[in-house]
Amino acid sequence: MLEVIKAIVIVAFALALLIATLAVLYFVAGKLPKRWQEGARSWVFILPALFAVTIGLVIPAARTVYLSVFDDNGVGFVGLDNYLEIFSTRGTRLTVINSFAWVGVGTTATLIVGLTVARFADGMRAEKAAKSAIFLPGAISLVGTGLIWGFVYAGPPFEVGLLNRVTGNTPTLPDTVGGSGDRLWLVERGFAGLEPPATAPGFNTFLLIIIFVWASTGFATVILSAAIKGVPDSLLEAARVDGATERQTFYLVTMPYIRSTVVTVATITTINGLKAFDIVAATTGGRFGTSTIANEFYVTRFVQGRTGLGSALAVLIFVLVIPVVLLNRDAQRRAEEMTS
16 A cells, blocks of 8 residues: 555656646746747647657667567577568468458458448437447457457357357257357357368457457447538538439548548558457467467567567567558548548
């Protein structure tokens, strides 16, 4: 208890010191010549943010890149060997392919479901209640989401799995797709008699992606619904006057107008897919061929203690995010030009 009180006092003292420092600097900035006052006051608030970003992001990122070219002890320089090991080792290479599956399938499904719900839920009688129910999974932590769906996919020796109960009580359903009611959904990589190659994502990986889509669709629906409501009525009415159907109006008028919002949602979902860790850790722990880059990074760095390879996996996630951000910026620019 004493340690907790001490920590609270230290944090409170640090915040008070920061506020006092900013107040003094702001006062000093007000005493400068008028042509310098506005710029000086801006820097009073910018500098603390730059300092925090440097300490909390830039320096750790630079250190991670540095460690990624050394061995697991952080002593011997190995160059790009850690990166080559990622793609040359079958198990680690599968984690990269799994992450791409999370991004491709997860982002596409989230956008399709989100757009569909946002389009058809607008104007319905219980619109607010429906959208609140759809958004609710997004308010649950991803670890909690994984635990909830763990009960859905549960199999022997736990006979409480909802999916097994449904498939087991479905007549004429083959055992290869769960007809026996005792399938180990998150353990078995094959499905319906088909066994994927060792270098390809298994069916259990796509079951985890379903959890990701379930948790992400609410956010996508709310954002896309707000964008759809922001389309000017004059544009919609002009399209209808010209003889366009509701479907044509949606695809030819609404979709181009909300393009920047769609790109933003896709970017956020893609980045979350690349960082997928919580759901995997809470369900399979990355076993049975379901590991992702983020999960493999955690296991490699903090469980196995392999600093070099773990740092290389972290850098790989960062490198994969860069083109997504650049594409988002380019798409945003194009969308602004189109709407203007």
